[in-house]
Amino acid sequence: MCLLLLAYDAHPRYRLIAVANRDERLDRPTEQAHAWGDGHGVIAGRDREAGGTWFGVTASGRFAALTNYRDPRDLRPRLEGETSRGALVSAFLEGSDDPEAYLARLAADADRYRGFNLVVSDAGGVAYASNRTARTRRVEPGLHGLSNHLLDTPWPKVERGLVALRSVIAGDTAIDPERLLAMMVDETPAPDAMLPDTGVGIALERSLSPMFLRLPGYGTRCTSAVLIDRSGGVVLVERTYAPERLPDVHVAVP
Numbered sequence: 188m189c190l191l192l193l194a195y196d197a198h199p200r201y202r203l204i205a206v207a208n209r210d211e212r213l214d215r216p217t218e219q220a221h222a223w224g225d226g227h228g229v230i231a232g233r234d235r236e237a238g239g240t241w242f243g244v245t246a247s248g249r250f251a252a253l254t255n256y257r258d259p260r261d262l263r264p265r266l267e268g269e270t271s272r273g274a275l276v277s278a279f280l281e282g283s284d285d286p287e288a289y290l291a292r293l294a295a296d297a298d299r300y301r302g303f304n305l306v307v308s309d310a311g312g313v314a315y316a317s318n319r320t321a322r323t324r325r326v327e328p329g330l331h332g333l334s335n336h337l338l339d340t341p342w343p344k345v346e347r348g349l350v351a352l353r354s355v356i357a358g359d360t361a362i363d364p365e366r367l368l369a370m371m372v373d374e375t376p377a378p379d380a381m382l383p384d385t386g387v388g389i390a391l392e393r394s395l396s397p398m399f400l401r402l403p404g405y406g407t408r409c410t411s412a413v414l415i416d417r418s419g420g421v422v423l424v425e426r427t428y429a430p431e432r433l434p435d436v437h438v439a440v441p
Contacts, residue, residue: 189335189407190371190398191242191252191306192348195313196328199359203308206352206367206412207242207252210400213408213430220411220425220436227281230423230438232409239273242411243280244423246440249309250413251279256302256319257335257385272303279307286314290323304333310419335395336383343377344398364424364437367412373398 189210195203209232211217216235220243223229231243242252253276279289286307293305297318304317306326313326315338324338330352331338332345339345351370356362377396379389387395400406411425425436 189254189395189400190344190348191254191333192345192352193306193313193326193331193333194329194352194356195308195326195331197330198356198362200361201356201414201416202248202310203250203313203413203415204352204356204362204367205242205250205252205306206371206410208371208399208407209241209409209411210395210406211408212405214404217408219409219427219433220423220438222438225281228440229277229280230421230440231277231280232411232425234271234273237271237273239271239275239277240280241273241276242413243276244413244415244421245280246421248415248419248421249280249307250415251276251305251307253306254304254333255335256304256317256337257387258302258319259386270299272300275300275303275305279305285309285311287312287323287325290314290316294323304335304338306333306338335385340383342383343381343396347373347375348398362414364412364414364422368410368424368426371398371407371410374401 191207193205218233220232228246231240233240244250302319306315315326316323330349332349334342334345355366374397382392408429409427414422421440423438427433
């Protein structure tokens with residue numbers, strides 16, 4: 188997943204609003220978001236290649252999402268037996284630790300994984316960690332964006348997404364999830380002068396700069412959104428684009 192936008196305690200009706208585009212190889216086997224039926228109340232997609240997930244919520248309102256940290260050293264094929272970063276999301280969703288305790292426990296083993304960013308949340312708050320920085324932080328109320336660098340790094344796609352999110356959540360009325368999904372289908376590339384330099388070359392930086400990607404064999408596979416209201420109600424919606432368009436997923440837990 189390459190773009191995650193959050194509105195935490197920033198709307199009168201919702202404790203947390205999260206919307207994300209998952210960018211991945213088109214041939215990577217994946218299950219759409221669904222209730223896992225494992226006793227933990229997890230609602231999430233599932234990576235059938237390595238297990239785990241990239242974005243999910245539970246019926247009780249636990250939320251977690253992951254993005255990769257862009258590092259050319261991580262472009263090699265995954266080694267047999269190497270732990271998937273998706274396990275970081277599923278472990279939080281299936282567990283009971285509060286966000287900061289979970290991230291503190293993870294810190295000792297964080298170097299076992301390729302570069303990652305991880306956002307976790309429960310009714311008590313939101314926390315963030317990356318194994319590319321020593322700092323774990325509590326996320327303050329407001330709007331936040333995350334792509335393939337650290338949280339709130341102002342990459343063009345992050346800044347563009349936050350402008351769109353701010354518009355969608357303006358006011359105090361209930362939010363139509365369709366508006367969250369629609370705003371993420373933005374294929375506007377960033378000007379070269381605004382591109383980050385992550386060591387992959389200007390041509391690839393340019394191709395990866397839009398919010399929504401369409402590249403040969405790679406691109407935005409799906410858009411997922413979660414809304415957790417202040418009474419604990421949870422809504423997850425997901426729209427799959429590639430490798431084929433599938434019926435939308437809509438799960439609501441009162």
